[in-house]
Amino acid sequence: MSQPESKLSRKIMERLRLEGWFCFKVHGSEHMMAGLPDIVVCAEGQFIGLETKMPQSRENVSPVQRLVHSKIENANGTARVVCSPQEAIDVVNEVLAAR
Numbered sequence: 001m002s003q004p005e006s007k008l009s010r011k012i013m014e015r016l017r018l019e020g021w022f023c024f025k026v027h028g029s030e031h032m033m034a035g036l037p038d039i040v041v042c043a044e045g046q047f048i049g050l051e052t053k054m055p056q057s058r059e060n061v062s063p064v065q066r067l068v069h070s071k072i073e074n075a076n077g078t079a080r081v082v083c084s085p086q087e088a089i090d091v092v093n094e095v096l097a098a099r
Helices: 003-018 063-074 085-097
Strands: 022-025 041-042 047-053 078-081
Touching: 003 022, 003 041, 003 047, 003 085, 041 085, 047 063, 047 085, 063 078, 078 085
Parallel strands: 047 078
Antiparallel strands: 022 041, 041 047
16 A cells, blocks of 8 residues: 555544544455455444545556455445545444444
């Protein structure tokens, strides 16, 4: 992940934690499954994967990321691309409202 995306991920996690939700950063390596979302959130028992992108790169999701996101969705989790802390909060609130 690029430096600006790393900073954005940290800001997003700070906001998520202020809401009382558990989250952690997935650090990619040769030991990790390819395509996992950058941030994993557990909010009120809901699994939410957030792929962090800068606004100008929102559509720059790799084929393997799309595949993993679809597997998460097929397992009744949520996977989304987010470009700001507020967008991440909105995604979690949307998931919780749909319960």
